[in-house]
Amino acid sequence: MLNFFKPNKIFLFTSKAPKYVSILLIIVLSIGLTEALFLSPEDYKQSHSVRIMYVHVPAAWLALSIFSLMTILSLGIFIFKNKNFSLICKSLAPSGFIFNLIALVTGALWGKPTWGTWWAWDSRITLMLILFIFYSMYLLSWKIFKKKGLDVKITSLIAIIGFINIPLIKFSVDWWPTLHQSSSIKILSKTTIHPSMLVPLAIMTAAFALFSILIFLMKYNTELIKIKNKGLDRL
Amino acid sequence: MYGKKVKLRILFITLLFSSIILFLYFFLKSFEENVVYFLSPSEIKVLPEVSTKKIRVGGMVKDQSININSEIINFIITDFKNEINVTFSGSVPNLFSEGKGVVAEGYLKDRNYLRATKILAKHDENYMPPEVKEALGEK
Missing domain, CATH: 2.40.50.140 (Nucleic acid-binding proteins)
Incomplete structure (x- = not known):
């Protein structure tokens, strides 16, 4: 088991796995898109605009969960100086960044026909923009701080500080009156999305998660190659 | 169990987190009409x-x-x-x-x-x- 975490073993896995993950992604994404764009019914109120939700909601979920995962890893990086975690964290960030951007853009596209505006300075939307800025800062600081050790420290601190934003985003729609609707899927009470719309939402979430895994594996693989080229046998 | 440096880093993160949470709490409270x-x-x-x-x-x-x-x-x-x-x-x-x-x-x-x-x-x-x-x- 411990052997598995040696870079060479990981490399064997990360260099082969993307092929299988991308095949799975294509299958799940095509089922998801058919469900979301053709098979699922239109909404009683917003009619076909509801289809934007199948991209918007999974993208936002993944942006939030990837950042939370990065925070947990960053705690390990900052406190225990785990080098492997910092490579994993660095490889996770790009897909989170992309999904955050997708959530913002599709939100604007949905907002124009339904609310009547592209953008509103309401708390949920503004906090999502702040999360996007945190993602950008995280990715930029890997580029800016080249000094060994410093980049790891600064990026992990950004991921840790940015986490405060996550519960604020989650509960913003419950704490304050916002233009953004409150959550439809709740743990404690009844879900207010009809099952026929919940199915494509779940499949699209799975497809987006697979996309994150694919991007992560590819990026992680390059990071491992970089380390190999430096002639280091261990992390 | 952990080294002294690890303990100091845990302390640092805890202090950082609590100060940010306190700051945000008062910030949001005082600007509630804008939030x-x-x-x-x-x-x-x-x-x-x-x-x-x-x-x-x-x-x-x-x-x-x-x-x-x-x-x-x-x-x-x-x-x-x-x-x-x-x-x-x-x-x-x-x-x-x-x-x-x-x-x-x-x-x-x-x-x-x-x-x-x-x-x-x-x-x-x-x-x-x-x-x-x-x-x-x-x-």
Whole structure:
């Protein structure tokens, strides 16, 4: 088991796995898109605009969960100086960044026909923009701080500080009156999305998660190659 | 169990986290009026003074209150306790209808009257196909 975490073993896995993950992604994404764009019914109120939700909601979920995962890893990086975690964290960030951007853009596209505006300075939307800025800062600081050790420290601190934003985003729609609707899927009470719309939402979430895994594996693989080229046998 | 440096780093993170949470708490508390996207008609009623600044009022469009007079649309926003009259000229979003959520942005004339410059429709968290909605309506 411990052997598995040696870079060479990981490399064997990360260099082969993307092929299988991308095949799975294509299958799940095509089922998801058919469900979301053709098979699922239109909404009683917003009619076909509801289809934007199948991209918007999974993208936002993944942006939030990837950042939370990065925070947990960053705690390990900052406190225990785990080098492997910092490579994993660095490889996770790009897909989170992309999904955050997708959530913002599709939100604007949905907002124009339904609310009547592209953008509103309401708390949920503004906090999502702040999360996007945190993602950008995280990715930029890997580029800016080249000094060994410093980049790891600064990026992990950004991921840790940015986490405060996550519960604020989650509960913003419950704490304050916002233009953004409150959550439809709740743990404690009844879900207010009809099952026929919940199915494509779940499949699209799975497809987006697979996309994150694919991007992560590819990026992680390059990071491992970089380390190999430096002639280091261990992390 | 852990080295001294690890303990110091844990302490650092804990202090950092608690200071940010405290800072944010007081920051959000003192700026609550800006964090809130809109006020309800009941909150408008108890405003200490009617300011000339732009304000947003949100609630439900009262049933049978929409009155379209050529270019001008009049309607009532209610939160089922208090009401406020709104007048607006311009185009409204598709989702704007009676019994649905709305946010009106504009200037208060007095506590009962808002001259809106922009109307936003608020969507609720219910998603269902039209047939289901009809079936629910029949019940």
